[in-house]
Amino acid sequence: MDAPLNAPDLVDALRADLDAVGYDVEHVESVLGPVAAGALHRAEVVPALRATDTALALGGGDEAVAVLTRLFVLGVSTTRGRLDRALARLGTDGAQRLGLVTTAGQAPDDEVRALVDLRPYAAVDGRGEATWWLASDLGELATGGALRTDHVLGVGGASTTLAQVTVRDERARGLDLGTGCGVQALHASRHVGHVTATDISRRALGFARFNAALAGIGEDRLALREGSMLEPVAHERFDLVVSNPPFVITPRRADVPSYEYRDGGRAGDDLVRDLVVGVADVLEPGGVAQLLGNWEVRRGEPWDARVGQWLDASGLDGWVVQRELLDPAQYAETWIRDGGTTPERDPSGWALRYGAWLDDFASRDVAAVGFGVVTLRKPHDEAARGARLRRLEEVTGTVQQPLGPVLAASLAAHDWLAARDDDALARERLQVAGDVTEERYLTPGAADPQVVLLRQGGGFGRTVQVGTAVAGLVGACDGELAVGQIVGALGALLGTGAEAVAAEVLPTVRGLVEDGLLLPA
Template sequence: MDTPRTEPALVDALRADLAAAGFTVTGVDELLGPVASDALHREEQVPALRATASSDEPAAALIRAFVLGAPVRRRALERALPTVGVAGAARLGLVASSGTAADDEVHALVDLRPYTALDAVDPGGETREVDWWIASDLGELATGRALRTDHVLGVGGASTTLAQVTVRRPVARALDLGTGCGIQSLHALLHAGRVTATDISHRALAFARFNAALAGVRAEGQGTESPTHLAASDRTDGAAHPPAGPAAPTAPARLDLRLGSMLDPVAGERFDLVVSNPPFVITPRDPDVPTYEYRDAGRTGDAIVRELVTGVRAVLAPGGVAQLLGNWEVRRGERWDERVGEWLAESGLSGWVVQRELQDPAQYAETWIRDGGTTPDRDREAWRTSYDAWLDDFASRDVEAIGFGIVTLVDDGLGWARLEEVTGTVQQPLGPSIEASVRARAALATRDLADLRLVVAPDVTEERYLTPGDVDPQIILLRQGGGFGRTVQAGTALAALVGACDGELTVGQIVAALGALLERPAHEVAAEVLPAVEGLVVDGLLTV
């Protein structure tokens, strides 16, 4: 078996050793220093290898083995893992050793690294820091080879994005569709009573189970089998293995792992939250182009994202929220929001799509060919063959660009749709901002805006631009410091209304006072400012 094994006592020992060694995001950055850390983020490992070469710190051996894929001496790894030991790590399927002598080399079989994130707690914007260790397959940086087609990916940029934009309201049941290494499930377990995680890959489910155990969570369901012993042929060295630990905890498992494609494993069930970082990469259906389970769903074009958007309602509970990442094709003669807007209309749900990036076909092809480990320096012929196939595939459908973004779907019965492009810097986590916007739409749907008492959000500032000598400003801007960082240009009446929103008066009362002040009928002032006020509420610049 080429995935980690989950034996509770050994996993507990491993967790204690990793913590004691200071193998944390902060600890790694401090040991490597800014130059080597930055280089590693750019997929350059030489500075990190140099920074750890002569270090006796336990974390140095862990970095070299599990992050950089370099061989380490057995004695160094024994010092770093004094409780679980090299034999225990081998029993878990994490390392292989050339022998039992102190100077024998030990090689990591998996990538294992610390992970930390600020996780949103509620729409009020409170956050908490989470710290885990996440195992996945060794990447191309460590192996120097193209990825295997059943590669299990660790925490990448897309995974981080989804975790930060997810609405973190307390829910009874959550679904992690296409769980991969299980990172979205770990986040969901912080605010969900029970999480169901699905994947088409046996190997992904095995990694997800191990990562859950390392985070202190027991899993059940498919892909959770764990051997209580290893045959002699399975052992990676000649040392005596530590005794197997006690049986798994008897407390009910809150993570249910299921093998299957898309929504098939959960047909007929309902969830309050669905999150998915699906295999959305648009890959040519060409025998010369390798397909990778973690990123390719075997569909043509952007069909997988369309299927999810239009089909997820079948598993959403009333009031439920689904959030996913995706790519979509922008075809000749169409705007990006036309195609995706049709999917929203077909879904029967309220929907909010934020396009964060747009690439031309050549950029897109280069990104994903490199992602699989093929480069022009390593294999020029394979690079050219794949590049041609990707461009031919896009040309066959008149694709001029490919969008990447975030989709939020809500089963609220209101039928609203919002499609926008936000390519600038945003303040993460965005989950609280998205949740607040969804709640605001619900409030506006059930109550008269004129009857609401509003308050200016604490992160909103006002900027006024005047020509020297003038009394009245020519431009008034309302700026949002957090969330999507929106800037709204306001007229005099709207700025005055926002300035009066301290929760004491209703919007209607403020409008009436503005009418008297401006010597204009109140209904004219209302017609001018109320649509903008509604937008400010939805965007979080004004709160109920």
Template sequence: MPTVVADPAVTSALAADLTAAGYTVEGVDALWGTEAAAALHRGVRVAALRALATRTTTPLSTVATLFVLGLPVPSSDAATAFPTVGVDALVDAGVLRVEGTAGEQVAPALDLRPYAFVDDLGAGSWWIASDLGELALGHAISEEHVLGIGGATTTLSGLQVPVPVRRVLDLGTGCGIQAMHARRFADEVVATDISTRALDIARFNAQLNGIDGIEFRLGSLFEPVAGERFDRIVSNPPFVITPRREGVPAYEYRDGGMVGDALVETVLRGLADHLVPGGTAQLLGNWEYRWGSDGLDRVRSWFADTDLDVWVVEREREDPPAYAETWIRDGGTKPGTPGFDDLVDAWLDDFRDRHVTGVGFGYVVVRAAPVPGGAAALRRFERVPQTLGSNPAGLGATVARTLDAVSWLAGRDDRALAAAHLRVAGDVTEERHYWPGNDDPTVMTLVQGGGFGRRVDADTALAAFVGAADGELTVGQIVGAIAQLTEVDEAALTADLLPRLRDLVLDGLLLPA
């Protein structure tokens, strides 16, 4: 793979040409239609090629053929598509390469595609370079592969708390996408990676999109920032559990070289030493289930000796065969191809030898105590099903609200909570189910439309409280009214409702008025 060179003159000229070509997510999708775009997401480019065959060649079709389809184009078409930067400059920068004995064709040396997003600052769009994937290469990726945008990318970028801070650390930056998102809410970002190529590509992406304020440092985990602290740490670390056996590829973008889930443990244990008081971290990771051991209990033990607030959300759990097959396919080796069965054997041997029965995947949110040595206010380890609310890519606002709710609740005992004013969140609805012919509901469920899309079973008293929570009356006044209407003891009802109201505040179904 040619070295990627981040020359500001080249990246600014390339940005001008991509803009002139209309190289956006919408422009590319319109180029070959929604069906072909969907097929490309499945790794099939036939429909897109058929659509292009009926169109006149334009700079947009040339750029999309190169960087989305991963196919060569005539040199004359490339020259037309890149009039400002020039083909030679892109070859020198490691973006393109010349093919043919007379240089009659130009082929992509990088994947470079448009990317669109929405965060609390509004809509944005970038171009993101990464290494060519299997579709363009025609074979499995290399162990030095620098990954582009995937599902984990959008998950973590959406998980980042959209609150302005001074310094952010992006641990294991890869192509730099998380550092670029972090920079939108930070004065400065430090982005680290163990891969020189990843840092070259990340630097190229920042320059291409006119983003300054990111410092790139080479090194493993926290080594490049020893002794430093940050207001926020974000990381999609190379957490994939990989057998330490000859013949099993160790992809840099996903494998940190440690046994089992030791890398995730190392990262999580290192957070306390690198967060300022009140600083937060948002990470992805996975953890092992072992004979007689719950995976979330393992994660809980990693924080046992810290004063950090910790919230771990397990989104899914895979058994050993499914986990192995997922990541072997991810590396480009498919079922039925040479070596696939041997790799599955290696994974299953590793899991058997270490008594692993499953692997959980999810999110980790951490907050350092505002005052060093203070007690943790949040230790929450939960399993939340895959179905999310209306905006699964924007969980950062939910994380920020939850952390605020933790602080609000920690400062109020039951007497103070009873004197507080609460209102129901605007995305909460109520479902009621009845037996035929009955006037009274048999099941009442509070449903959260956003955030984690939580569903909370409610009895008559809880449903009545939520229905009356408009911020006007205090918690105690509403509970007293419900006790009077239902003819129950007010003290007993208060003792029953207050813990459940705390849970609803924590989950965002009720908000401080």
């Protein structure tokens, strides 16, 4: 099967049926219950099978959702009669014409099997809640075997992460590079006038086309292009580029399978490097590119050495947030299992591929592999290049999603600060963000705190340790007094003078503004 057929009348009937029976994330999880839903998230299907068995036995309003969940999520066959009832408008024949199922015959009790995974999707990005239905290839849980090399992946953790960190202000033209089943293009369609989505896989583009149609997004708003990386759009420009590229570092050996959805066919992290360095060619001035990626950390080097070189070569504003760091063995285990090979099912294949991964990393002296989010922005003009943003940080703890608005606000704060020297900053009025709290730690009997911490409740949840002068300034930032007035008062209070206080506090104030703990009033 290549991809579902995009037949407008049948797709409209399918959409109406799925909506009518309430085939959404909330209803599915209600039918499964918290235990079975949690187990399914851990790739354990037995509780979900039992829960849907019970729903089928009871009948009623949950029966259709149970049928669709078992068929399209769990990969369990159903009968023609049950599917006809669940999809009253489309029917089993319509589902077969779309390429969603295959049937054994025309009798009500004849078996029907799913050819695709079709499930409800819900996520919150910077524009609010988004809900669709998404088709992709059936996964390992449903097929019970290793994935085909041209497998079209559904929505995973990486896809959701990218959707949540993407800036969502209004844009004219957007590019989803390596669209897969099309989920990033769907998110972009909510705030971008026209979206172009590319992929090297023709099957993936077929799924993306079907999913866009099922979401009611026409070809006048979404263009699909086949080709590798930036080649299909080499002479075009975009205001927003998003990419969950095939960034997995895979040994380039004939005895190690390569999967289109995750392996870019390049050695090491070259694909991500080339994308970071080359995306400037398709960005409009002021345009933003956001992508996920892996980067190798060579022995004896800090994690940010290689990716920092990529930022420098790009000529763009750059902000890298490393979310995870795995050693070579952990990385190999993760991606060998992802392809469907396990030591229990295929001991010899597991050992061969494990060794290939370790040999590949050893050939380049790789000590670890980082994973994270890269945000790039093309300066508006040459003057803006003098105040380039270059930020590389490791944030491995819990963050509050969606981060898209946080990143957008931080980019705007960087520009606001770049336009103001210290004298201009002193004339501004600031106020403390609503999610910031202060903690003070005192030695018993001491009059002054030994440690003062400013904690951010949302976004990255940053904690900043500050001194007495900065704490005093932040405490007085209520939007009424200018920064310079507060600095002058602190200089008199501390007996050090305004100039000394300004030299101490203004660099920290700039950081607090850029991170969103202080806001321009």
